[in-house]
Amino acid sequence: MINARRYGACRGRGLEDDVDGGAAVLGAGGAALVCQQVRRVRGQAEAVLWASLGFLVVMLIAVRGLVGWLVVPALMVVIGLAAAKVDAPLQTLYAHMWVWFLLIGAVQRMLLYVRHKHYYQDGSDTRILERRTLVANEVWVLVLLAGTIAALAYGGAMLLRTEV
Numbered sequence: 001m002i003n004a005r006r007y008g009a010c011r012g013r014g015l016e017d018d019v020d021g022g023a024a025v026l027g028a029g030g031a032a033l034v035c036q037q038v039r040r041v042r043g044q045a046e047a048v049l050w051a052s053l054g055f056l057v058v059m060l061i062a063v064r065g066l067v068g069w070l071v072v073p074a075l076m077v078v079i080g081l082a083a084a085k086v087d088a089p090l091q092t093l094y095a096h097m098w099v100w101f102l103l104i105g106a107v108q109r110m111l112l113y114v115r116h117k118h119y120y121q122d123g124s125d126t127r128i129l130e131r132r133t134l135v136a137n138e139v140w141v142l143v144l145l146a147g148t149i150a151a152l153a154y155g156g157a158m159l160l161r162t163e164v
Contacts, residue, residue: 045095049083052098096159103155106148114141 056076063072082094113119119126119141126140133140 045088045092046083048095048099049079049091053079053083099155099159103152107152110145110148114145 053076056072056079059072063069079094079098082091086094118124119137121127126137126144129135129140130137
């Protein structure tokens with residue numbers, strides 16, 4: 001996420017107003033850790049859940065509004081309980097579901113960003129990148145969309161290739 005102060009969910013404008021590449025990156029990294037866990041039998045599903053909990057703690061800094069203050073702590077409790085109290089096979093299941101949610105959610109959010117043409121707004125992430133780099137706004141939209149789709153393809157391929 002480039003523009004944390006203008007994060008769509010934080011200001012109550014809607015989730016699609018600004019681009020959030022953090023979910024795609026965390027999802028792809030989580031997929032790598034989950035796949036390592038499945039291959040080595042003892043591994044990283046718990047680490048994915050704890051890292052996600054750390055990510056959500058950082059998100060508390062950016063979240064504003066009633067919905068954000070209700071959803072993020074609730075999600076922290078659920079992920080914390082899954083990381084601390086659940087057996088390893090269920091932790092692997094929860095980590096897989098969480099990683100898929102992050103990967104698909106990032107692409108869905110980027111598609112909404114493109115569909116509603118929020119990239120034309122002055123405070124959007126792609127406008128800020130355009131001003132700072134002198135590369136066209138539409139190019140940045142394509143780069144960010146390609147990046148989220150690539151993260152979904154890479155992470156999804158790793159998750160689907162694992163043997164149970």
